[in-house]
Amino acid sequence: MKVNFQNRCDFTLNSHFMIITQRQPMINIRMTKLAIFPLAVFLLTTPLTSIAKTFSAKVVRVIDGDTVQAYDGAINTRIRLYGIDAPESKQAFGQKAKQTMIQLVANQIVNIQDHGQDAYGRMLGTIYLKSQDINSIMVAEGMAWAYRYQGRLTVPEYGTLEQNARNAGKGLWSDPNSIEPRQWRKANK
Known part of the structure; x- marks a missing residue:
C-alpha cells in the first residue's frame, strides 16, 4: 500500500x-x-550604453555652454552635458555660457559619466572635475536650464539649483525675458 x-x-x-x-x-x-x-x-x-560608465579624458574643445569635445587617449568624443540645456551660441547668454564652460573645463582632465547618446549621436555625459559636477555648476550659476523631457526633470537635483539661481537673478535669470533654448530654436529656424 x-x-x-x-x-x-x-x-x-x-x-x-x-x-x-x-x-x-x-x-x-x-x-x-x-x-x-x-x-x-x-x-x-x-542598451548597454544606458548603464552608466565613467572614464577620464581631456577636454580639448568647448563647443558651447553644454557641449564639449574630449580626448581619452584614443578617440575624440563630442559630449553633450546630461541634464542641462545652455543657451544657444547666438542666443542671449550663449557666449557667456560658453566662456563659463571654458573657464571651468578647457584643457582639464575630467571624469565623464556616460549616459548613452542623444538623438544626434553625441554622448550624453555628466562631467566631473575634482569630484565637482560641472553640469550642476552651470545650472547653479545661471548659465543653463535644468533639462526637462516631457515636462519632467532628467536630473531632479538640478531643478532646485535652477530655482535658486532664478531667485538670485544669476546669469540668464538676470533677464526677465529669458527664453529656453528649445523655444528659441523653434522661433529661430
Whole structure:
C-alpha cells in the first residue's frame, strides 16, 4: 500500500517493513519563467550604453555652454552635458555660457559619466572635475536650464539649483525675458 503525505514523502507499506522516501520539492517551472521573464526583458531592451560608465579624458574643445569635445587617449568624443540645456551660441547668454564652460573645463582632465547618446549621436555625459559636477555648476550659476523631457526633470537635483539661481537673478535669470533654448530654436529656424 502506498500513502502520500502532503506531497512531500511517500510511505510504502508491505507486510515486513515500511520504506519512507523523501521527494525533492518540484520547482514550479511556470513560476520560474515568470520570475526570469522581467529580468530577460530588461536585459534585452536596455542598451548597454544606458548603464552608466565613467572614464577620464581631456577636454580639448568647448563647443558651447553644454557641449564639449574630449580626448581619452584614443578617440575624440563630442559630449553633450546630461541634464542641462545652455543657451544657444547666438542666443542671449550663449557666449557667456560658453566662456563659463571654458573657464571651468578647457584643457582639464575630467571624469565623464556616460549616459548613452542623444538623438544626434553625441554622448550624453555628466562631467566631473575634482569630484565637482560641472553640469550642476552651470545650472547653479545661471548659465543653463535644468533639462526637462516631457515636462519632467532628467536630473531632479538640478531643478532646485535652477530655482535658486532664478531667485538670485544669476546669469540668464538676470533677464526677465529669458527664453529656453528649445523655444528659441523653434522661433529661430
